[in-house]
Amino acid sequence: MGLTHFVTHPQQALTDELLLRFKPNLMDPLPLYIVLLAGLPLVLPMLLRHTWTVVAASTAIYLLAPQLGWNLAAIADGVWYFNPVTWQLLFILGGAAAVHAGQARPVDTRPLKRQPLFVAAAAYVLLAGVITLSWRWPEVHDAWMPQVLSDLLYPISKTDLSPVRLLHFLALAYVTAKLLPGRAWTEGRLAQQVCRMGRHSLEVFCLGVVLAPLADMVNALAGDAFAMQIFTACAGAGLMAALALWLEFNKLLDQARQPLPQCARTA
Known part of the structure; x- marks a missing residue:
């Protein structure tokens, strides 16, 4: 640590x-x-x-x-x-x-496949996904990645927020906003849970800091098996979601215990 x-x-x-x-x-x-x-x-x-x-x-x-x-x-x-x-x-x-x-x-009513910015952003997200996936097999990555592109692309700095990282985030956000227009999707149960975790982001983050090394330890003991990695990831997400739910419940209880204002009691 x-x-x-x-x-x-x-x-x-x-x-x-x-x-x-x-x-x-x-x-x-x-x-x-x-x-x-x-x-x-x-x-x-x-x-x-x-x-x-x-x-x-x-x-x-x-x-x-x-x-x-x-x-x-x-x-x-x-x-x-x-x-x-x-x-x-x-x-x-x-x-x-x-x-x-x-x-x-103005709202762009053209189909998404005819919107150049969306097509470019989606292509960038897909290309970034392919490149990232190829890192798992370095020999495959080195075989198809042009040296000129590799020299331009690497190193991808996280410290200085490399432009390719920034563009990937912006492209992903844009594609998501286009595919999920409006706010109706935020009313779903899963989206509401994510929002709840965001409202208690500091506590959830601190719990994640504690859970991360524990998950690494469990994964190492299991030989970094893919199934165990999925299990620890889901278990960690579940624990953080449970913490957010508990904090939200406590907040509602505190609000219920607060006395009504004088004007409300005399009304």
Whole structure:
């Protein structure tokens, strides 16, 4: 879990934790959220008034950061695993999408197969899936992957949110939005459970941090059998869903115990 620094130097580790320099394994997203949310009050007013200007500035920073080595420092002369200077673009694009969604726009009534943007996004998602699947068989991947494309594609940085990663997320989001228009699908039981987990994302995330190494241990003891991996994944998802359900139930109980306002009692 990367706790050696905490065990050997607890006081320094606490200081580093407060300064967001020390992050145990699997906890890297939390400091990223803290930094991005801390900057939200500064960015949001400009995003609402000058959306595309903010997106353009964010994109420029995103492109410059890997070239100039912009990142925040971590312990042992390291840097943040999720570079907030680059990942901020995804945050800004999400805000811009929310602003754009609230504006009236014409509806494209053409079939999906005749919408060039959808076709391109779907093709990109499928191609990315094929490439990712081919990583399981390196000899097959190396046999059909052109060297020129390989040189352009790799390495796919997660730290700096490689453009191919960003484009894959945007393409997947666009394809999903096109295939599932409207909000009716969010009323389904499975979608409601996912939303419930999102409402208690911090608690669910912390439980996932605990469950992940346990699942790795069980999988290793079972020889990383595919069936065991499926079982541990489903069991972990079920436990996190159960936690969210329990937290939601407790929240409803707390609301039921709250006394009614004076005006409601006298009405």
